[in-house]
Amino acid sequence: MTYAPAVLPAKPAPRLVQLPPAANPKTIILEQCRTLRDLHQIHARLIMTGAARLPSVAENLLECSALLLPGSLDYALEIFRAAPRPHAQAYNILIRAFIRNNAPQEALGLFLRMLACSVPPDKHTFSCVLKVCSRLCALRDGKQVHAHAVKCGLASEEFVVNSLIHMYASCGEVVVARKLFDRMPKRGIVTWNAMFAGYFKAGDWGEVVELFRGMLELGIAFDEVTLISVLTACGRMGVLDLGEWIGDYVEANGLKRCHNLVTALMDMFAKCGEVDKARRLFDEMPSRDVVAWSAMISGYSQANRCQEALALFHVMQKAKVEPNEVTMVSILSSCADLGALEMGKWVHSYIKRKRLHVTVNLGTALIDFYAKCGCMESALETFEEMPNKNAWSWSVLIQGLASNGQGREALKVFSLMLETEFQPTDVTFIGVLSACSHAGLVEEGQILFDSMSSEYGVQPRIAHYGCMVDLLGRAGLIEEAYHFIKSMPIEPNAVVWRTLLASCKIHKNVNFGEESLKQIIKLEPRHSGDYILLSNIYALVGRWEDAVSVRNQMKEKGITKIPGCSLIELDGTIFEFFAEDSSHPQSKEIFSKVNEIITKLKLAGYVPNIAEARLDAEEDEKEVSVSHHSEKLAIAFGLMKSPPGAVIRVSKNLRVCTDCHLATKLISKVYKREIVVRDRNRFHHFKDGSCSCTDYW
Incomplete structure (x- = not known):
């Protein structure tokens, strides 16, 4: 078979630019140049006419090639080199071009050449070069430029001062930037925004808010750029009143057309806990970019409305917006909080498929996700693959190992962190002390606690003291833990006393236990879990009347018990179970499965611990009450719906009770299943009738 050669269209004739005899060269260059070829033709004609020797014409050629036409910077450099004595304007154009092409070092080098050639810089030169110093965080160079601007008498020019403020703030010298700002006799909106940007970059959110309040008091006009900075600060600090005022201003002045401003307003509401207001703004937006979607999803995640975050993410995917x-x-x-392993794995595979750069934040989020789903092998693998790590990455890994019952491995990772010369932070020590607590390493924990300030310069916070109380209390050193609290240099909070109360239950x-509750009530009188703990202590020692009395106190004070809730993910869907809840569509089958499980466990020697039953349950109902705890319902559902041999993963909002812990150990043996339960404090990996916590939790 033969093929006829394809007929190719003729090449288009090059477009010739005609120069009228009396045309202004500047007009021709700026209006008729569309491509580099056009520029070459015009440049050639200007050389022939002699107009190219005029500085103004040469500068316009330079501006066109350097700033207006993409990919023509090399040609601009040739024009510049051909100029006999370029003026400051020519240098300014090329410096701006280097900045635009992300070549700040070349821009700085050109400025030095300008000075070496004795070309006096103007205010625009200083403004551009100071922007370069800001981008490079080159404080020393910036100070030298500032000194030269003073010598040239241009340091008071508004253009230059604005750039100086931005440069000093970008380089971490916000106090110097503010002094320059305060000295200015007259400040335009650009100056104010430069100061806002400085505080913004430094993360001084309080100063952003205060500066704006001062601006309002002086009656100075602001713009959308100002409001975006202030809304971000309000969100970070939780300053809802000012954020709402800005929201009313935006509504009243018809500023909702500004997409970035509405996104900032939405993000502020979400970060201040007003997630529903944020969602209303989100739904009203005519178009949404990835920033808007991300802000809304982040708002749900931070408000612990994780299922809504995942649901919105699915909508985002349908809208074909790239995350x-x-x-x-x-x-x-969100996946970490819900224990949604399959969904999180999909996100990880998406990152790999799209070859997204695994930054420190993203890599650390992956480690945290795997650790909170009980998959420490995947967490360690992700950590090893991360191109860059910081102290936060190490701390998350250490905490993950600690909560998954690998206390000694956590301490080994801490030693490796020190060997690689990462300085531990206060967060690192929370992980390390938690590791010692969960592993019963009392002596090691005390040594590490003492070394915090003496060796690493980290002053213990209330959380570290709480870890020490937990360490001593879990080990049965209740009296030592109590005296530790009494000798603390800072006032113990409710969490510290609650930690001791939990140990008293164990x-x-x-x-x-009674003393702990007495102290807690002074600080947080309406926390239901504290009363439940003391009630359970009474029940465990057979003091049923006292246990009932504590529950009655709760009723009198209108304090309701937080219901036990367990989550299980199957085929990418999260199922939620509450204790003794029959609202699930398959509750009959689930309860039937529970009865089957209990029958088999009893044959294996299981005796239900009715001390963990509801106190108001009748004697003949106590066993049923215990068997219908939320994690037992979730595990039964997992056995029903997952394939044989599959790992069952459950997340619970409360601490696992002793009866469920014993029952789950036996279920793992009888049904030959690995079961991973994450409770409020830690992970329990059940396999072949034993638990990773070695019954120390």
């Missing part, structure tokens, strides 16, 4: 790093981090955080210590 960015912020989206991925928020979704991974070790059935009534006296210190």
